[in-house]
Amino acid sequence: MKTSFISSLGVADSVRTHLMRMQTEISKLEKEVVTGRVADTGLALGARTGQSVSLERDIDRLGGIITSNALVGARLSATQSGLKSLSDLAQQFLSTMTAAVAGAVDPEISKADAKTLVTTMTGVLNASLNGENIFAGVNTDVRPINDFFAAGSPAQAAMASAFQTHFGFAHTDPAAGAVDAAQITDFLNNVIEPMFMGADWTGAMNWSEATDETISARITLTETTQASVSANTDGVRQLAMAGAVVAFFLDGELGEIAQDAVIRFSASKVGQATVSIARVQAQAGIIEQRVAAASDRLQMQIDIFRGKVSDLVEIDPYEASTRVSNLLSQIETAYTLTSRLRQLSLVNYL
Amino acid sequence: MSLSSALSIAQSALLNTSRQTSVVSRNISESSNADYSRRSAVLVSSENGARVVSIVRATNDVLFRQGLSALSSYSAQATLRDGLNTLTVDVYGNEYSSSPALVLGQFQEALQTYSANPSSVNVAEAALEAAKQVVSVLNSGSDAIQAFRSDTDRSILGAVGELNSLLVDFKKANDEVVQGTNVGQDVNDALDRRDGILKKISEFLPVTAIRRSGNDLMLVTTSGATLFETVPREVTFTPAGGFAPGLDGNGIYVDGVPLAPGTGGNTSAGGKLAAMLQLRDDVANGMQAQLDEIARGLIASFTERGPNDALPPMAGLFVQNGTPIAPGPGPLVNGLAQLIAINPLFDFAQGGTPTLLRDGGANGAAYVVNASGGSGYADLLVSYARRMEEPMAFDTAAGIQATISLTDYSAETIGWFEGIRQDSARAAESRSALLSRTREALSNATGVNIDEEMTLMLDLEHTYQASARLLRTVDDMLASLLNAIR
Numbered sequence: 112m113k114t115s116f117i118s119s120l121g122v123a124d125s126v127r128t129h130l131m132r133m134q135t136e137i138s139k140l141e142k143e144v145v146t147g148r149v150a151d152t153g154l155a156l157g158a159r160t161g162q163s164v165s166l167e168r169d170i171d172r173l174g175g176i177i178t179s180n181a182l183v184g185a186r187l188s189a190t191q192s193g194l195k196s197l198s199d200l201a202q203q204f205l206s207t208m209t210a211a212v213a214g215a216v217d218p219e220i221s222k223a224d225a226k227t228l229v230t231t232m233t234g235v236l237n238a239s240l241n242g243e244n245i246f247a248g249v250n251t252d253v254r255p256i257n258d259f260f261a262a263g264s265p266a267q268a269a270m271a272s273a274f275q276t277h278f279g280f281a282h283t284d285p286a287a288g289a290v291d292a293a294q295i296t297d298f299l300n301n302v303i304e305p306m307f308m309g310a311d312w313t314g315a316m317n318w319s320e321a322t323d324e325t326i327s328a329r330i331t332l333t334e335t336t337q338a339s340v341s342a343n344t345d346g347v348r349q350l351a352m353a354g355a356v357v358a359f360f361l362d363g364e365l366g367e368i369a370q371d372a373v374i375r376f377s378a379s380k381v382g383q384a385t386v387s388i389a390r391v392q393a394q395a396g397i398i399e400q401r402v403a404a405a406s407d408r409l410q411m412q413i414d415i416f417r418g419k420v421s422d423l424v425e426i427d428p429y430e431a432s433t434r435v436s437n438l439l440s441q442i443e444t445a446y447t448l449t450s451r452l453r454q455l456s457l458v459n460y461l
Numbered sequence: 462m463s464l465s466s467a468l469s470i471a472q473s474a475l476l477n478t479s480r481q482t483s484v485v486s487r488n489i490s491e492s493s494n495a496d497y498s499r500r501s502a503v504l505v506s507s508e509n510g511a512r513v514v515s516i517v518r519a520t521n522d523v524l525f526r527q528g529l530s531a532l533s534s535y536s537a538q539a540t541l542r543d544g545l546n547t548l549t550v551d552v553y554g555n556e557y558s559s560s561p562a563l564v565l566g567q568f569q570e571a572l573q574t575y576s577a578n579p580s581s582v583n584v585a586e587a588a589l590e591a592a593k594q595v596v597s598v599l600n601s602g603s604d605a606i607q608a609f610r611s612d613t614d615r616s617i618l619g620a621v622g623e624l625n626s627l628l629v630d631f632k633k634a635n636d637e638v639v640q641g642t643n644v645g646q647d648v649n650d651a652l653d654r655r656d657g658i659l660k661k662i663s664e665f666l667p668v669t670a671i672r673r674s675g676n677d678l679m680l681v682t683t684s685g686a687t688l689f690e691t692v693p694r695e696v697t698f699t700p701a702g703g704f705a706p707g708l709d710g711n712g713i714y715v716d717g718v719p720l721a722p723g724t725g726g727n728t729s730a731g732g733k734l735a736a737m738l739q740l741r742d743d744v745a746n747g748m749q750a751q752l753d754e755i756a757r758g759l760i761a762s763f764t765e766r767g768p769n770d771a772l773p774p775m776a777g778l779f780v781q782n783g784t785p786i787a788p789g790p791g792p793l794v795n796g797l798a799q800l801i802a803i804n805p806l807f808d809f810a811q812g813g814t815p816t817l818l819r820d821g822g823a824n825g826a827a828y829v830v831n832a833s834g835g836s837g838y839a840d841l842l843v844s845y846a847r848r849m850e851e852p853m854a855f856d857t858a859a860g861i862q863a864t865i866s867l868t869d870y871s872a873e874t875i876g877w878f879e880g881i882r883q884d885s886a887r888a889a890e891s892r893s894a895l896l897s898r899t900r901e902a903l904s905n906a907t908g909v910n911i912d913e914e915m916t917l918m919l920d921l922e923h924t925y926q927a928s929a930r931l932l933r934t935v936d937d938m939l940a941s942l943l944n945a946i947r
Contacts, residue, residue: 116905117905117910118492118499118904118905118907118908118909118910119492119493119908119909119910119911119912120492120493120494120495120904120908120909121901121904121905121908123493124897124900124901124904125897125901128897152556152557152879153549153875153878153879153882153883154879154882154883154886155883156879156883157876157879157880157882157883157884158876158877158879158880158883159876160875160876160879160880161562161872161873161874161875161876161877161879162872162876164557164560164562164563164872164875165562165868165869165872168562168563168565168566168868168872169566171566171567171570172566172569172570172573175569175570175573175574176573178574179573179574179576179577179578180577182577182578183577241578242580242581243578243580243837247835247837248833248835248837249579249831249833249835249836249837249838249839250833250834250835250836250837251579251580251835251836251837252580252836252837322833322835324833324835324838326579326837326838326839327839327840327843328576328577328839328843329573329576329577329839329843329846329847332850333850335843335847339837456911456912456915457911457912457915457916458911458915461915461919
């Protein structure tokens with residue numbers, strides 16, 4: 112008959128299984144203490160693992176958007192500084208023209224100033240950043256503004272032929288001296304202005320190779336904005352027109368009265384250009400601010416996501432190390448117990 | 462009564478003691494054998510002193526039965542848990558580093574960088590490289606799943622073979638028990654052996670043992686199929702040559718009755734065979750279906766739709782192995798994750814132009830969206846990035862009922878899988894605890910305690926000494942009697 116309630120195998124086995132369980136636990140805890148995260152995310156979170164993976168991925172993605180926003184921001188601030196230069200140029204030219212209207216300036220000086228204006232303006236608008244021509248609309252790999260003073264410039268040719276067609280003789284023809292103020296003003300308003308403000312700007316005159324369409328940028332996961340200014344904007348066209356008419360038509364046989372009319376026209380266009388450029392500057396500034404705000408928001412979002420991830424997968428290192436030391440002492444007790452149990456056999460007493 | 466009868470009683474006492482000692486020593490020698498049940502010699506009093514009539518084996522049928530069912534349920538759960546652990550590393554990589562969710566995120570980042578810098582050829586190629594990475598993760602993920610299924614199929618074949626040979630062994634042990642019982646022999650050793658085999662069998666299948674006359678056992682699986690009745694019934698399985706996504710493999714038949722695969726993370730399967738079926742078909746196919754849905758979502762998100770989305774959608778950056786037709790809004794296309802590829806028209810390495818991604822037009826000039834051809838055009842790139850965030854309908858057959866964005870879906874799939882794995886690991890832990898508990902209880906009920914045997918041995922020693930002393934006393938008495946006569 113069997114009288115005992117415990118078998119020797121049972122005693123040995125139970126100590127062994129407990130030891131093994133504790134050792135598995137300790138290897139898990141060691142990993143947790145070292146990494147500061149749960150040893151196996153999937154086992155710890157189960158169905159919520161998707162959430163933690165998606166949060167960590169979003170942190171990376173939002174970081175990516177912040178980086179690309181920095182790029183957009185750089186483009187916008189380059190655009191701003193370009194626009195600032197244009198507006199300074201316009202101011203300067205406006206003062207020359209105002210003086211010229213009052214008759215205090217030699218036409219040659221006006222002409223030289225106009226030339227400087229057009230050349231400098233071309234330089235400013237052809238600025239590039241990071242290999243992109245920032246004023247080129249989406250056509251970023253071409254320089255947007257062609258040189259007006261280059262030999263065979265289509266813009267000059269177009270203006271010359273417009274004059275020829277309108278008056279029946281070239282502006283370099285001595286007959287041009289007879290053109291009066293009303294005629295030239297009519298010509299400038301109804302022929303030259305539509306050329307600059309219309310399709311000829313990018314077409315027959317080929318002043319600009321830029322596209323009207325500007326670069327769009329995704330600045331948050333849900334927000335998209337236009338993030339560049341095209342050289343085809345009104346202010347640029349008006350400024351170019353103001354400079355070009357003075358530089359081109361004063362370089363001919365026009366009489367003093369007609370030249371005066373050209374200068375008056377130019378002065379009024381520079382005035383308009385200043386206003387238009389200021390408006391574009393304001394728009395670019397608003398976008399710049401929006402991009403910066405978007406990046407700030409994204410950064411905030413990242414911080415919140417980090418907090419959530421940490422709630423999900425990070426462990427309290429103090430708790431973990433306390434548990435490790437507890438387990439260690441438990442295991443030690445188990446070892447002691449095992450050796451005691453081994454000694455505690457009737458065989459030793461017989 | 463006479464001196465001679467006293468002598469014969471003492472003699473039989475010596476005999477009993479030596480038989481009992483042999484039982485004790487057997488018990489001690491088998492004390493660490495888990496399959497051994499403690500024996501005890503039963504004494505019966507008779508006219509000529511006590512007599513050992515039989516050697517009795519300690520048994521506890523209830524605990525033994527509990528032990529069997531705990532064993533098969535743990536073995537199923539452990540098989541499922543191990544299989545899931547293998548799958549998660551094979552398909553998702555360490556810490557999900559090669560999960561579709563993560564590479565999709567990297568691709569989105571690359572796309573974002575490209576949209577902020579559309580004129581750069583390097584960035585375009587980086588975006589394409591990231592797209593290739595997504596494709597390769599989907600391809601290799603489904604290859605890993607199908608390889609896992611083939612491996613499991615082979616393991617099932619091996620397990621079925623092992624089970625059949627165990628049944629043959631079981632027949633031998635059972636025959637020995639039945640024959641021995643019929644002729645009244647000591648069949649305890651054969652019983653131990655038979656119980657040991659039964660334990661091994663229940664690792665494969667959950668069995669109920671029905672005891673019949675002559676100590677004969679009949680084995681029935683819990684689903685009712687006969688596994689053993691006088692002779693072993695056959696367990697059959699035909700391995701499949703290869704596996705196609707979405708198709709279940711061959712079943713296991715016990716005596717012609719199909720074995721039902723387990724379901725759920727805390728699996729309903731008892732025994733590792735059903736758990737392996739569950740891994741091979743249910744879990745692996747579910748994972749595959751989700752990869753297929755991600756592939757479909759990708760192809761759909763990157764379809765070309767022409768200016769203002771006016772044209773019928775055609776496959777763009779991602780194609781189904783060269784087919785220009787994009788899969789529609791549903792249903793699940795089995796194996797799409799294996800077939801998804803980068804459209805060669807986009808791939809620089811295959812002579813394509815990555816900028817098609819920016820400008821559109823992989824399906825002819827009508828699909829060009831960047832009409833001016835400007836290299837700073839980012840609208841299409843931005844719209845691709847957006848489409849991956851827009852909710853789309855995914856097939857519920859893939860286990861996740863949802864109209865969510867592709868990005869979220871890819872993360873959900875990890876949640877789905879890890880939910881099962883967590884359930885499974887927890888269940889394995891509790892079932893292992895139950896198993897060791899029943900094992901301990903059974904061992905306590907039927908196992909050997911060496912201390913107990915030692916005290917018994919002391920008793921036996923005393924009995925032996927007393928009997929020997931008795932013999933000598935009787936001998937002395939007889940001697941003095943003889944001396945008196947002389």
